[in-house]
Amino acid sequence: MTASDYLLTRFGKLSLFRQTCVVVLAAIIGADTLTLVFYGIFFADRLLLDLFLTTVITVAVGFPLGYFFLRQQLKLAWMAARLDRAARIDHLTSLANRKTFFEEAEAIVGSEAFREGAVLFIDADHFKSINDTFGHAIGDAVLQEMGSVIRSSVRERDLAARIGGEEFAVFLVEAGRDKTLEVAERIRQNMRGVRRAVGIEDREITVSIGICLHGPDQTLNDILLRADQNLYVAKNRGRDCIVATTGFGPVFA
Template identity: 95%
Template sequence: MAAIIGADTLTLVFYGIFFADRLLLDLFVTTVITVAVGFPLGYFFLRQQLKLALMAAKLDRAARIDHLTSLANRKTFFEEAEAIVGSEAFKEGAVLFMDADHFKSINDTFGHAIGDAVLQEMGSVIRSSIRESDLAARIGGEEFAVFLVEAGRDKTLEVAERIRQNMRGVRRAVGIEDREITVSIGICLHGPGQTLDDILLR
């Protein structure tokens, strides 16, 4: 539309002065030519722009999200948790550090495809067991971490127990009823002056 308005304006000025007798015809021809040439070019460049935007979004997601569980990855977890801790609004929080028990035996017995399915289901259980304001991540192998925002001791224990209980449904979801799938959960409440590294070490 911008190209048509621009082209027709120039035609109106130029032909209105020199060729006023055929002004309407020239306006029509200018519009047709602009649409015929401009639309394909505009479509091509907009399509390329959209492809680049989608590619950038995919790359950004790949850099931030764990591809298997769709939780945050280790890098994103540390960056976002540190930002939360460093904000003026932050008062209290806690970290849950989780490890799937005897995960190697699951891979050895059922294969890596089932192992991946177990990790995916564990990610779903963790995500559904916390609030949207909390941060969950797969930080490596069968290890997961959750940063609970504005959570004291009682709330943290409640969430940890909910996750532990909900993990019982993982084996049914992946079809290995004869194997118990459990997690060990370490809990550390955030104390004054503690960094995220300090909490994870504890």
Template identity: 55%
Template sequence: MIGAIAARFNSLSVLGQACAIVAAATIGADLLTLVFYAIFFSDRLLLDLLLTSLIVVAVAFPLSYFFMGRSARLVDLAAELDRANRLDDLTGLTNRRTFLVEARKLIAAAHESAGMLLFIDADHFKVINDRHGHAMGDAVLREVGAALKSCIAEADLAGRLGGEEFVVLLRGACHEKAALVCERLRRKVRAISGIVGLSGRDVTISIGVSKHQPGQDLDALLLAADRNLYVAKTSGRDRIVHADGKLAAA
């Protein structure tokens, strides 16, 4: 009961919380006034009830509004700090630390295979930064992050490891689903040049794919995907190297 009331109170705006506090204080003060004056001064009860209510409202409302406002700002600040601690500020994906922590949890909880892991690298990203500026490079990375989000399910885990490297854990996925996601992502990324106004160069990615095996830890899974990514990069880029070692050309 108390928990439900607290949850309802927390869902109110600052103004609503202040009004609720003032209303509770007024009711409490009036009840005490009722008891006191019913015993001693019943002839002045209505007038003193009115005066008590006015005094409580005049004193309690500004105080409660001030403190509830500060409390709301602290809640917002805590939420913002938590977001900054978990997410990459450029792409909105999970950051490296959060991805590694969450991926390890998912792998530890998996009874069989945890799914498919995609190790993704933006091709020739240094050239984009050098020739078109870091602002353009940031715009490209933001769009790669947006493309990633649009290609995976809510249950999947995607993160930016740093620089132009991204990683995705497709929970419970098979080879076929991973292949579809990779190809969809690769096509969306090729459209980024037009979105950000990058002339004379297509944005492309290389992807290394690995399948989680029962008992395999995250480090080994990442290493397997990284090896396949290396093959994709050395084979001409804009490539997908699947968990079975098969190369999907552009």
């Protein structure tokens, strides 16, 4: 990072009032320096008075203008940040969205540092009946709670997303077989508490989970395809279970 980049970063962390003060102070220094040079040559007897007047005028004019323009700049930066977040985050669960998941998972698998990992596809069982019975507001609340369960069950460096409807995906980074199964089972068990959180005690809320651990020479598409296939195997086994493989090898869970 260059010195100018460092200064701009520090400046950006200041409050709007302090940013304005910095800009006005810089203007005062510049204006007073020019006054010193000019009046030191031509009007030395009026130097102190003119320095004072220059400072007062700079503050009176510069502070409101600086505050106004810096405020507009901060608004634009805030709007840009919100638009970027909206493009990358699922609005309902605050997890990553489908586009972000595939982009970031591709980057993880393609990085030189990547050694091992696993993809989990997680699907709510019989979710349509929840919407049909309790309404879409409760359905949305269930999805929000499911997102919370998934977020609290993975590490900060892992990638969790809602990729559509009632389907979620997790990419566990640097996770082997035991760790992956531990996380998946924690998610499956903790989902049982969702019904209490949304107030529908008389309805079980469970998930089916399909897992694929990264195998030698596998692409991201290979892992995603097998995890998706394993999810459907879990559904066909009666739901509320986990089906896992390494690459295109045999099922081990």
